[in-house]
Amino acid sequence: MQLKAEKVSFAYKKGVQILNQVDFVVNSGEVVGLTAPSGFGKTTLARILAGYEKPASGLVTLDGSPLPKSGYNPVQLIFQHPEKAVNPKWKMRRVLEETGGYTAESLHQMGIMPEWLERWPRELSGGELQRFCVLRVLNERTRFIIADEMTTMLDAVTQAQIWNTVLDFAKKHDIGIVAISHERDLLEAVCTRIERL
């Protein structure tokens, strides 16, 4: 499968063009790094690729057709700030169940303690919440993962663990990954190629 952005442009305010005619391609099984200084539209491109934002002009296609408007989105975005990506009025169990559930093994792989399932998001740290946000996209319906500073909140050991889990899952299910990060060393460790915006 191929996720493709063609001549995508975007502006939040008239006259301030964030993205100008950007082309971007990621294929199944690839891990593409995306890097640029802050404020250059990395997150905006991520949101457009996952269908959260409509580009002002240009196209985002999945194998030639537009992203589905309803049902499970095969392009899943993992946000930079997990505390803004979970419903504060849902317990963590419900957050995971929304995308289909979990097994004892998948919890263990992500380092999620079973007792965290009964907690409110406010009672978990940023790094703990992010594990839930990663786990909920690891299922067979996901074809592409856009990881926007996915492990920026995590310590080095946890970062390495989560990346290894995600890379293993992606390999097994032939998922394509876009890894957005400022950290050059990290991108070099996980990516098959690196693009600058």
Next chain:
Amino acid sequence: MKKEPLLSIRNYGVSFTRYEAGLKSRNLQVISSLDIDVHEGEIVAIVGSSGSGKSLLADGIFGILPYNAVLSGEIYYDGKLLTQQDKEALRGREMSLIPQSVNYLDPLKKVGKQVELSVRDKDKKKRRKVVEDLFARYNLSPEVYDYHPFQLSGGMARRVLLTTALAAGSRLIVADEPTPGLDEVALKEVLKDFRVLVDSGCSILMITHDINAAVTIADRVAIFYAGMTLEIASSEDFRGDGQALRHPYSKALHAAIPANGFRATPGFQPYSDNLPEGCVFCDRCDRKTERCLKERPEFRELRGGKVRCHHAT
């Protein structure tokens, strides 16, 4: 350096009261025992695993923990034991917090106005000038003054939060994860500014998981794990292959940095309400012995730093 520390935290703990069925409440211990000193003119970095209690430490110093949190232990500022009233009087003036999350900004208020709240000057025009100068220094264009938080990129938001603390001119700045989301150029700027602040007599407690940032900027680094301080090392100890580090967890952290091999030590941090009887790291440690399983190591002095391990030499 050997003077009284500006900030001294002793045996600090945080637990949450939770209500279960009806009125039955239960205590959830999240941090068990944290100890750290920050001296005047010093940058101390706290590096720790996610969920080791780093942010709760900052929230506790400023008295902004959620209503159901219970504190234990003592926090001294300038030799004085702080009460909740003291914290409320000092915060935003004597000491400032650079929060971790963009959510700490008021979503309905222009960011320039929010930063202005911290400036201590009666003259409205002068206040605005201070903010504009700070924005210029941090590469935030003048229009940003009139932006609302949702218009900021991750990195811009962090720079705005940073200027909030700088605007107050405090003696102690607690920076909770000040570096992620910043590109390399902006990161170097922040680190440089911290240095300048410290050289003018300010102290900084920097809470981070970014070892590179911590080692570049801090004088001393405290390693936190499972709600406990496991090691206090000088930044020098992290150079090279990390053999100068004292605790096995510090070494694991060092080896997991992408540039140092990206090696993940298997296993997970135990949770604070379920800590093992002995060493908190023993289930992941390859040097563990019978003694580690049974006896919690004391926090002891070693080679100019401190460590909580039976076998460290």
